[in-house]
Structures are given as C-alpha cells and as structure tokens.
Amino acid sequence: MIRRDEMIGATLNLGGTPISLDDYATTGLLAAAIAPRGMGKTSAGLLMAEQLSAQGWVSVLVDPENELESLYGDAVSDPDALRDALEARDRPIIVVNAKDAGEFVPFGEAILDAADQHRKPIFAMIDEGQLFSGSRRRRNGMGEAADIINEFAERGRKRALDLFITALRYTGTLQRTLFANKNLTLIGLQEDPTAWSALAPQFKASRIEFADLNALAPGEFMCLSRRGVEKVRMPMAAALKAVAPKAKPVAKTLPATFNQWTRAMSAIPTERLVELSEDVVGVLSTVAELSPQQILAGQAALQDELEART
Ligand SMILES: Nc1ncnc2c1ncn2[C@@H]1O[C@H](COP(=O)(O)OP(=O)(O)O)[C@@H](O)[C@H]1O
Ligand SMILES: [Mg+2]
Numbered sequence: 125m126i127r128r129d130e131m132i133g134a135t136l137n138l139g140g141t142p143i144s145l146d147d148y149a150t151t152g153l154l155a156a157a158i159a160p161r162g163m164g165k166t167s168a169g170l171l172m173a174e175q176l177s178a179q180g181w182v183s184v185l186v187d188p189e190n191e192l193e194s195l196y197g198d199a200v201s202d203p204d205a206l207r208d209a210l211e212a213r214d215r216p217i218i219v220v221n222a223k224d225a226g227e228f229v230p231f232g233e234a235i236l237d238a239a240d241q242h243r244k245p246i247f248a249m250i251d252e253g254q255l256f257s258g259s260r261r262r263r264n265g266m267g268e269a270a271d272i273i274n275e276f277a278e279r280g281r282k283r284a285l286d287l288f289i290t291a292l293r294y295t296g297t298l299q300r301t302l303f304a305n306k307n308l309t310l311i312g313l314q315e316d317p318t319a320w321s322a323l324a325p326q327f328k329a330s331r332i333e334f335a336d337l338n339a340l341a342p343g344e345f346m347c348l349s350r351r352g353v354e355k356v357r358m359p360m361a362a363a364l365k366a367v368a369p370k371a372k373p374v375a376k377t378l379p380a381t382f383n384q385w386t387r388a389m390s391a392i393p394t395e396r397l398v399e400l401s402e403d404v405v406g407v408l409s410t411v412a413e414l415s416p417q418q419i420l421a422g423q424a425a426l427q428d429e430l431e432a433r434t
Contacts (some may be wrong), residue, residue, distance in 0.1 A: 125150060126282050130245045134179045136172060140347055140356035143308070147350040152281035153247075154305050155288040156298070157345065159312025164343040165290035166191070168310055169249040170361035172288055177216035181245040181286070184210075184218050184235060186228060188252045192219045195363040203230040210238035210246065225256050225269035232272035239283040246285050248276060253289035257299050274301050295322045310345040310356075314338060327353060339402055341423075342416045357420070389425075394433055400426055 127149050134145040145153070155172070157165040170192075173183035184206070185192050193199050199219040200206045209218050222228040228250075239246055250256055250273060257270040276287045278301075291298050294311075311323065314337040323337070330353040332346060340346070340355075347356045360368065402423070409419045 128152060128245075128281075128284060130180050130284065134176075136175055137359070138168070138171065138310075138345075138347055138356050139343075139358040140354040141351070143347075143349050143351070148307065150281075151307055152284070153286035153288070153308060154277050154280070154302070155286075155308035155310070156253075156302065156306045157288070157290045157310040157312065158292070158294050159290075159310075159340075159345070160292055160315065162342060163312040163340070164345070164358060165310075165312065166251055167343065167361055167364055168345065168358055169251060169288050169290060170195070170363060171358060173217055173247055173249055174361050174363070176245075176247045176286070181247040182210060182213050182216060182218065183247040183249065184220060186220045186222055186231065186248065186250045186256075188221075188223050188255050190221055190223070193221070195367065200231075203234040206231055206234040207238060210235070211242065213242075213244065223255075224265070226265035228256050228269050229265050229272060232269060232276075235285070236272065236275055236279075239280065239285040243284050248285065248287050250287070250289040253291045253298050253302075254293075257289070257302065270299050274299060277302055277305055294319050307350065309348040311337060311348070312345050313340040329353070341420060343420075389429055394430075397426065397430055397433075 129149075131145040131149040131152075136143040136145065157168050159165050166189075169185070173185060177183045185196065187193070187199070196217045196219050197215075199221040200209060206218065206220060209215050220228075220231045222231055235246065235248055253273070256266070257273045273287075273289070276285055279285070280287055289298065289302060293316075294314075309326070311326075314320070314323065314334065317334055317338075320334040320337075323334075326348055327333075327346075332353060332355075336355070337346065343358045343360075345356055345358065347354050405419065405423060405426070409422070414422070
C-alpha cells in the first residue's frame with residue numbers, strides 16, 4: 125500500500141475544523157471548488173497553496189486570468205523553467221500563465237515529468253478548470269489538456285502530486301472522472317435550483333438544502349471532506365491580505381464607539397430588524413459599497429442582536 129508520508133501530521137485550515145491530511149495519506153488530495161465568478165475559488169486555492177507550501181509541498185498555480193503573478197512573483201517563462209524550478213524546489217509557490225488548454229499542455233507535461241522523476245510533493249492548482257478540462261468540447265488542445273489533468277488525478281497519488289481544480293458549475297464543466305474521484309469538495313453559492321438534483325446526493329447525510337447553498341457569501345463554502353460536511357468561512361490567503369485595500373474610514377454620521385452602536389441598535393424596533401433579510405442587506409450593502417467582510421460582520425451583528433432579543 126502506498127502511504128504519503130508528508131501527509132502524516134499535515135493539516136489544512138480552511139476556516140472550519142482543521143482537516144487532517146492523515147486521512148488522505150493513501151489517496152492523495154483531489155480537491156475541487158465549484159462556484160460562480162467572484163465567490164472566492166481562486167482565494168481558496170491560494171490559501172491551500174500557502175498552507176501546503178509551508179508544509180513541504182511546492183505549489184504550482186496554473187493561472188488563466190493573469191492575476192497571480194502580482195501576488196507570488198513572475199510566472200515561469202516556459203515549460204523548461206518550470207522543470208528546473210520543480211527540480212530545484214527553491215520556490216515554494218510557482219505561477220504558470222496559461223490562458224487556454226493549448227498553452228497549458230506543455231506545462232502540464234512538465235509537472236507530470238517532475239512528479240515521475242522526483243516524487244516529492246507538488247500541489248497543482250488548475251484555476252478555471254472548465255477552460256482546460258471540458259466535459260464536451262474537445263477542441264484547441266482541450267482533449268490533450270483534459271487527459272493530462274486526468275493523469276494528475278489518477279497517477280498523482282503514487283507520485284505525490286496533489287490537485288485542486290476550480291469550476292464555475294457543477295455539471296457540464298469538468299470531466300466526470302475528476303468529479304467521481306474528488307475527495308475534498310468546496311461548494312460555493314449556487315443560484316440555479318435545477319443544479320440541486322446533481323448536488324443533492326452529496327448532501328444526503330446532512331441537513332443542507334438548496335436554500336443553504338443559495339445563501340453562501342464570497343469566501344463561504346460547504347466543505348465536504350472525509351470527515352463529513354461543514355459550512356466554512358474561509359480566511360483570506362496571506363498574499364491577498366497583504367494587498368487588500370484598507371477599509372474606508374467610517375462616515376461620521378455612523379456610530380463610532382461600541383456604546384453608540386448599542387444605543388443605535390436598541391433604538392431599532394425588532395419588526396424592522398427582522399425585515400433585514402439577506403436580500404435586503406445585500407442591496408443596501410451594494411449601495412453603500414461595503415466590502416464582503418463588512419457585510420459578513422454586519423450580518424453577524426444583526427444575528428446576535430436578534431438572538432439576544434428572543
Ligand atoms: N475568504 C474570503 N473572505 C471574504 N471575502 C473573500 C474571500 N475570498 C474571496 N473573497 C472576496 O471575493 C472576491 C473574489 O474572490 P476570488 O477568489 O477571485 O473569486 P473567484 O475565483 O471565485 O472568482 C475577492 O476579491 C474578495 O473580495
Ligand atoms: Mg478566480
């Protein structure tokens with residue numbers, strides 16, 4: 125039996141109960157995040173990459189959107205540079221720019237070769253996986269790219285190659301083999317009720333329903349691991365935190381101190397607070413240009429206040 129020794133004692137902290145990678149020592153990690161744009165899939169991959177790279181992995185971030193170089197340094201210039209970097213293992217996080225399947229293929233081959241030759245832990249994040257591993261369209265190198273990604277998933281285990289892939293939708297975007305074999309799943313906001321039939325089997329043992337998935341905010345996911353299902357609110361990756369814009373100063377008309385806030389809050393009748401449904405809060409927050417963190421904080425405060433009143 126194959127046992128991935130680097131997994132023993134390693135953990136992932138994705139905002140919920142820490143995930144012990146001991147559970148993945150005989151299988152390796154095949155993780156997927158499914159959510160629409162803007163819901164935190166890329167951030168989730170960065171968080172995992174940062175944590176795994178701190179525990180001995182070299183992370184390779186395959187970036188079709190050219191957004192990660194500014195966070196983790198210049199992308200490798202070509203597949204040979206990637207081969208060299210995976211041999212030297214002196215860069216914990218390596219960015220690969222590949223805007224489509226055709227560009228990805230030679231880099232994917234470099235990753236497979238490195239895994240074969242060195243058998244040292246590599247974490248590959250394939251962002252926007254539907255660009256590389258479509259379930260239907262097999263053109264422009266897509267078939268070849270999909271085959272490589274399937275190799276990652278199938279042979280990765282014995283070669284210490286772990287995979288994280290993101291996709292916009294649950295059905296029709298990724299190859300079935302990936303979906304069938306994934307062992308860590310992050311499901312973010314779902315807006316289409318017809319998607320529920322495909323999702324429901326995974327939530328059978330939990331009390332989670334479509335409405336729960338429909339209410340997820342950016343950075344929130346249902347996390348399905350070997351230990352079960354849990355809603356998680358993900359911390360920001362360190363590199364993102366470093367560049368996040370500072371919160372705007374609070375406008376003077378708003379209460380500034382804790383006492384002012386409690387007084388203002390207690391002046392609002394319960395009937396009105398109850399009317400602040402998630403949708404209403406969403407609209408108001410958008411108008412006020414609040415950050416997702418501010419919205420989450422506000423929702424938590426509202427929840428606390430309502431609970432305190434009942
Ligand atoms: N863990 C998080 N907590 C709060 N907000 C987040 C979190 N992750 C992402 N976001 C917000 O969501 C936005 C989109 O995140 P991103 O990872 O680029 O989404 P996606 O890759 O799904 O399009 C970020 O700019 C950030 O404002
Ligand atoms: Mg993204």
